[in-house]
Amino acid sequence: MSYFVIYNVGVQEGVGRATLLGKNVYIKNGKIEKICNVNNLTISDLGDINIIDGSGKTLIPGLVFAHTHIAYDDVCGARDVLFKHPLTRLSFIAAKVAKKAAQLGYTTMVGAGSVACIDVYLKEAIEGGLFDGPNLVPCSRDIMAAGPIGSRNKEKVTHIPKDYMPVIVDGEEINQVVNREIDDGAKIIKTFATGDDQFPNARSSEELFSLAELKQIVAIAHGRSTLVRCHARGLSGIKNAIEAKVDIIDHCSYADQESLDLIQENNISIVPSFYQPLQYIANGSKYGKHPEESDFHIEVENTMNFLPKAEAMGINIAIGDDFGFAWTPHGTYHQELITFQEKLNIPAVTIIKWATSNGAKMIGEDQRIGQLRDGMQADMILLSADPSLDIHALANNIEKVFIAGKCITG
Numbered sequence: 287m288s289y290f291v292i293y294n295v296g297v298q299e300g301v302g303r304a305t306l307l308g309k310n311v312y313i314k315n316g317k318i319e320k321i322c323n324v325n326n327l328t329i330s331d332l333g334d335i336n337i338i339d340g341s342g343k344t345l346i347p348g349l350v351f352a353h354t355h356i357a358y359d360d361v362c363g364a365r366d367v368l369f370k371h372p373l374t375r376l377s378f379i380a381a382k383v384a385k386k387a388a389q390l391g392y393t394t395m396v397g398a399g400s401v402a403c404i405d406v407y408l409k410e411a412i413e414g415g416l417f418d419g420p421n422l423v424p425c426s427r428d429i430m431a432a433g434p435i436g437s438r439n440k441e442k443v444t445h446i447p448k449d450y451m452p453v454i455v456d457g458e459e460i461n462q463v464v465n466r467e468i469d470d471g472a473k474i475i476k477t478f479a480t481g482d483d484q485f486p487n488a489r490s491s492e493e494l495f496s497l498a499e500l501k502q503i504v505a506i507a508h509g510r511s512t513l514v515r516c517h518a519r520g521l522s523g524i525k526n527a528i529e530a531k532v533d534i535i536d537h538c539s540y541a542d543q544e545s546l547d548l549i550q551e552n553n554i555s556i557v558p559s560f561y562q563p564l565q566y567i568a569n570g571s572k573y574g575k576h577p578e579e580s581d582f583h584i585e586v587e588n589t590m591n592f593l594p595k596a597e598a599m600g601i602n603i604a605i606g607d608d609f610g611f612a613w614t615p616h617g618t619y620h621q622e623l624i625t626f627q628e629k630l631n632i633p634a635v636t637i638i639k640w641a642t643s644n645g646a647k648m649i650g651e652d653q654r655i656g657q658l659r660d661g662m663q664a665d666m667i668l669l670s671a672d673p674s675l676d677i678h679a680l681a682n683n684i685e686k687v688f689i690a691g692k693c694i695t696g
């Protein structure tokens with residue numbers, strides 16, 4: 287159907303406002319041609335056009351998954367990320383994950399560090415028509431440091447093939463490594479201002495790349511019109527990432543008021559971690575992990591404290607919380623959104639904004655996707671209940687998912 291109308295549907299635009307009832311949404315050649323009031327038009331008044339009856343249903347924009355590791359397959363740590371499967375097998379797993387995510391309403395997925403550049407090849411496969419999948423914004427391999435400056439040991443990283451993940455020991459490698467990722471097709475560079483309580487090379491509070499190195503990475507990427515996203519949990523790393531002018535801060539776990547002010551001033555987007563550390567604390571021990579040795583409970587507490595403030599300040603918050611770990615398996619994505627509603631009392635309409643228009647804004651695509659309005663790409667979810675009233679509808683009530691006007695859910 288290249289031309290159809292969804293008749294008498296509730297339109298949740300994705301910008302944080304209440305759902306508009308009684309609308310007709312006309313879709314032509316993959317785009318929203320117009321949204322107008324039903325007025326007194328009945329279905330029979332619409333003539334020959336293909337009609338989907340939206341009575342009692344709600345239409346929302348397709349979701350933007352803003353932090354995706356499409357090829358993490360129930361991993362339990364850094365070694366699993368790289369070596370759990372041979373790359374050929376991993377490619378099929380990633381394809382299956384992408385297809386399923388799209389069916390769950392995640393019509394855009396933004397990479398957050400990809401093993402062996404798999405994001406780029408997956409995007410090519412979807413765009414080449416091998417299978418229906420989301421719009422993919424391919425991320426680079428993780429551009430990782432062997433440790434904080436002064437404790438980078440070349441011998442400890444010789445087992446990691448550069449083609450899987452470049453691990454920098456000497457800052458002079460940065461130029462070549464970042465340029466290679468962009469040459470390979472990455473639209474976002476992923477790097478690390480801090481470690482992580484789950485990393486082998488540094489903890490959340492320790493810095494990985496220095497401020498000067500982060501600035502170098504950003505200069506190369508921005509010089510080639512490529513975004514930079516930066517893993518930053520500890521406060522000094524968050525501040526370095528801001529000063530280096532990265533575009534996206536991932537996790538942002540120990541943010542304080544001063545850093546939030548700077549994030550807002552510099553128009554940086556954040557993708558917080560909340561559901562993932564909660565799941566790690568609750569279930570990590572079932573997979574041989576030792577959550578009690580991490581400080582994730584402090585990160586969670588600080589995130590609970592700063593997220594409502596960040597929203598009130600107008601900071602661009604997007605969603606996608608490290609799925610693909612054994613305790614956050616792919617396909618359970620809606621649980622992140624439900625957790626924001628249940629544990630933080632964030633209004634569902636705000637959560638939808640984070641998951642749609644804010645994600646689009648994060649990647650500079652907010653004039654094309656992330657909202658329902660005239661002229662936008664017809665990436666949409668039709669539901670039998672309104673998720674802006676209760677976010678659980680995303681887990682229970684999806685009827686159809688459209689990507690560029692094509693229904694991919696049958």
Ligand SMILES: [Zn+2]
Nearest residue numbers: 353355398608
């Ligand atoms: Zn991640």
